[in-house]
Structure formats: structure tokens, C-alpha cells
Amino acid sequence: MQEKFFEQMKNGKGFIAALDQSGGSTPKALAAYGVPESEYSTEAEMFDLVHEMRTRIITSPSFDSEHILGAILFEQTMDRKIEGQYTGDYLANEKGIVPFLKVDKGLADISDGVQKMKPIDDLDDKLERANKRGMFGTKMRSVIKEANHDGIKEVVDQQFEIGKKIIDAGLVPIIEPEVDIHSADKEQSEELLKQEIKKHLDQLAENEFVMLKLSVPTVANHYQELIDHPQVVRVVALSGGYSRDEANQKLKDNEGLIASFSRALTENLNVSQSDEEFHAALKEAVESIYDASVNK
Template sequence: MALNADQKNQMASGKGFIAALDQSGGSTPKALSLYGVEPGDYSGDAEMFKAVHDMRARIILADDFTSEKVIGAILFERTMDDEINGKPVAQLLWEDRGVVPFLKIDKGLEDTANGVQTMKPMPELDALLARAVKAGIFGTKERSVIHEANETGIAAVVAQQFEIAKIVCGAGLVPIIEPEVNIHSDTKAEAEEMVRDALVRHLNTLPEGEMVILKLTIPEVPGTYDVIADHANVLRVVALSGGYSTEEACTRLAQNSKMIASFSRALTEGLNVKMTDAEFNTALGANIDKIYRASVA
């Protein structure tokens, strides 16, 4: 299946960043709490997910959430299946906002072994990818976490990521491969070198024309991932905020000219459910502008 050419071009060379709106079951309460919606404000999963959907809809419909600065957005599965103003979310993103839709597909993390957390099994992956294609999704995102510079663990994480990526490519989608390095790791810089080298080895095994996107922690040593950004099979290298504040994430990102942002917490920092629409749009617009400027620096 051929990729949407306009979406592919936007992801390859568009100026801006990817918004990560994909908090899942485990991280949803924290995301809502930061937004001013506490556990006592909702009862059960249905109300919790409605609250987070309302938050995401408010972000997507905000004045500055357009392709002028936001070139892509990563959605949670429930968001893909939902609607905003009566329109399927992925369709609204592309048709009304000019933003390329992605889908988070991993089911969470295994317990730590060899200094890393690999992804849990995804037994219904083929069916989910088929639904994603039908919904107009362009690509997927799958996350692992690396806590220390352990060659064995990092090799396992990267191998698993590429195993899933090949399935995603086979379904006609572009995978965002995300082997996150914990920003609090005592061996962060060493781990990042190991990640880079392992990624290059696997990228070199991909057939011509099979494209992936890499989502990586902003490196301790600027330019660490430049060689990956220049690889023929890489559409883009994007950065996760990883717990850094918006200010620090943007400062670090600006030192890496071949990476753009794909921020979650840094995007929504300072937003509150009690804000008026004008206050909300101003606060979100300021975050979007900061992240945009760091991405095009």
C-alpha cells in the first residue's frame, strides 16, 4: 500500500513538530492531574477517558494547533476510535488541521531486565494496524525504555523495536521507533552511544524505500544522532521531552539541528481545565511556539 504522498512529504521536510497526545491507561491519571482534573472528579475508566478526550479535543481545536507549527500528532487507540465535533479524530486532524495522524500501538512495558524495559506482547497487532489504516492513520509509535548502558539490554530493545517496525511497514504504515533513554540514568551518554550504534546496524538491514521515524531522548552530547537523521531509511528523527520542563527540553533540542520535537508533558505544561478558552489558547500557543522555535532552530 502506497503512503499518502502529501503526508510523507510533510513528515520528511515540514517545519514544526509532532504533538504526543497518546497518554494511555497508566499515565492518564497523572496527565489529568497536571491539567487540574483530580481522581475525585471522575468515577471509573469511562469517565476518566472522557475527561482526557475532552482535554485532547480542546488542544486539537485550539487556534495554534495547525500544520503551521504542528506537523503530526500521536493518538491513543481510544482517541483514534472517537470523534471530535462528530468527525473521526484522525480525519479531523488531517482534513481540518493539516496535521498527520499517528497511533500509539504498544501495550506498555515489561519489568526491568538487563537495565531496560522491552515492550509487552501485542497479540492483536495485525487487527489494530488494519483498523488504523481504515481510520486514515499514517504511522504508529511504539515505546521501550532504557535505564542504563547495558549492551545486552539495549540490543534486545532495538531488535524488538525493528521486529515490530517491519510488521508496521508491511501494513503500509510508517513506524515511529522509540527506545527512550531515561533522562535520570547515571550512564545516559554511554547508553545513547550504544543506542545509536544498534539503530544504525538495524537500519542498514532495511530494504530500500522502507521508511521509519526515530523518536529518541534528547542526547547529552549534541549531534549524537545526526548519522541516523542522514540515513536513507529514516524519514525524520524526533525528540521526546522525557520529563524535562518545556524550557529545558527546548533548550536541549535547539542544540540538535537534525531533530524536531515530539513532546507530551512539555506541550501541555501549565494548561488547566478551569482556564477560559482565551487563557487556554494563549498558554497552549506559547508552548507550541517555544517547541516550534526549538524544532526549527
């Protein structure tokens, strides 16, 4: 299955759906879906509701492998079932979509203009469970706020240090050092980031592969060298706070860069929609993001 997934991710047409909001971002995701915090009183109730939302998305006929290559899951989503199958198995078996697991535990405080990842003290356990649950790879996010060379180097070093452990566990890491789209020196940050990533890519062995998830660059095709690198399976772009229309438009200017959108994918979905309305809204989102990813 891993070889099939690898081929799909390397050469398939489409994008990655990011359905990996965690404990901190789940209330916001539910509110955007029309479920206010007054609708639940415990964390368990909250996670039940978000799983209902994700199940509705994943089981929709609009969520298909013709447009979607992969989906990134939150840990609880991986461990829950959809129609009697673990979510990763449902994605692979029923939808033909490659499953990934978000493994980071959120962001540390800002230091040197960046937010590194908090320690992932249970990484080995997560990777073992990810393999049991049929995941192809993982995802972990850091954030770059300023063009600070030391900070950006620390972010990339941390990402690749953990990334190597993920590779050793037989999984493909999505390395995500996001550059804040509101950063005053975003273009300079992206240049420093590209240099640091390239150094690490050049040190990987021939059988070691990563994916990259990056903010859409200020200068079109800035990451082409990374897209073409032999150790990179795919480079995907996050929407980063842009509306779907803005994110799609910027994505179209970058050859070989595909989407991995979260909020931009689900922004017009609502719990009160009929199934027909929901499927139509999701179909419109999926097709527009697909077009931005492949039509260049």
C-alpha cells in the same frame, strides 16, 4: 494521502504533538490539567474527560499546521470523533496535521537494565483499524535504564521486528527506545543505542522507512548519522521529564532534531482556564517548541 503525509513529515517545518497518554498515564495527565481522580469514578468517565481535554487542544486555533506536523494519538482517541469526524480525519482534513497511533501496551519489568515492550497480541487488528482510520504511522516505546549492551540490543531488535510488520501493513513506525534522562551512564547508553539502530537501518530495503523518537542526547548532534540515513523519515525528540524550557534549550543544540513533546506541550494548560487563556497558553507552548525545533 500517504504520499502527501510522507512529504510533510520528511521536509515540513514543525514538531509532533504527543497526545497519546494511555490508561496508566491518563490520571497523571488529567491531574496536571486540573482534573483530580475524585472527579471520576470509572475508567469510562476518565477516558471521556481525557477526550474532552484532547478535543480542546486539537480544536484550538493555536493547534495548527503552521507549527505542528503531526500528532500521536491513543487508541481510544483514534476511535472517537471530534466535531463529527474521527480524530485522525479531523486532524488531516481540518488541521492539515499528520495522525499517528500509539500501538504498544506498556512496558515489561526491568531486565538487563532495560524495559522492553509488553507483547502486542492484537497488533494485526490495530494496524488494520489504523489504516481504516487514516493513520500515517504508529508509535511504540521502550525504556533504557543502563548501558547494558545485551539489554539495548534486545530493545532495538524488538522495536525493529515489530516495526517491519508495521511497514508491511503500509504504515510508518515511530521507533522509540527512550534513554532515561536520569540514567547514570546515559551517554554510554546513547552510543550503544546508535550502533544498534544503525545496524537495523542498514538492513532496510529502499522502500522501507521508519521514524525515530529518542531522548535528547547528552552530546549535541550525537544522532546526526541517524538523521541523515536514507531510510529515516525524521528523528524526533521526547521531553523525557525535562521542563519545557529545559527540553527546548537542549533541543536547540541538535541540528535536524525536532520535538515530539507530551507533558512539555501541555504543562501550562488547565481545565479552569477560559478559552482565551487556554488558547494563549497553548500558543505560547506551541511557538516555543516550534522555535526550538526549527531555529538552529
